Amino acid sequence: MLRPIDLLGEWSLRRTVHDRRAGVHGSVTGTTTLTRMATDQVRWDEAGTMTFDGRTVPVSRTLWVRRGADDRWAVHFADGRVFHDWVWGSAVSHACAPDDYSGVLAGDTEEWTVRWEAHGPAKDYVLDSTLRRRSHPAD
Numbered sequence: 001m002l003r004p005i006d007l008l009g010e011w012s013l014r015r016t017v018h019d020r021r022a023g024v025h026g027s028v029t030g031t032t033t034l035t036r037m038a039t040d041q042v043r044w045d046e047a048g049t050m051t052f053d054g055r056t057v058p059v060s061r062t063l064w065v066r067r068g069a070d071d072r073w074a075v076h077f078a079d080g081r082v083f084h085d086w087v088w089g090s091a092v093s094h095a096c097a098p099d100d101y102s103g104v105l106a107g108d109t110e111e112w113t114v115r116w117e118a119h120g121p122a123k124d125y126v127l128d129s130t131l132r133r134r135s136h137p138a139d
Contacts, residue, residue, distance in 0.1 A: 007034050010033050013028065014028070016126075017050075017125065018127075019124070028129075030049060032045065041065070061078070063083065072086070
């Protein structure tokens with residue numbers, strides 16, 4: 001099982017977005033950077049460009065991955081709310097009423113994936129992200 005500290009560094013980000021409810025596909029290209037901020041804390045920054053439904057816009061977000069007293073890691077939103085447990089290769093979930101989210105983080109120290117599916121009355125989409133370690137800034 002990989003820990004967030006095993007993935008520190010800069011990654012090229014490629015994400016596909018499939019909104020099944022709207023019948024629209026999109027993509028995000030950019031960079032993800034995981035930076036150790038403290039012994040038990042990793043900052044997860046994403047920045048890029050999203051093309052979706054005929055529009056292209058800049059996107060970014062910051063997440064935090066923190067290790068708890070029980071030695072388990074969890075992903076948090078920038079405002080501190082828990083997003084999901086850090087579980088490698090197994091399903092994780094995020095309840096956000098009225099919709100449910102299920103995800104999987106998998107891969108290795110050179111390439112990893114994050115897949116999220118949202119189902120419910122408000123949302124029905126799949127996000128597939130592939131992150132590849134950048135060997136140099138021009139990747």
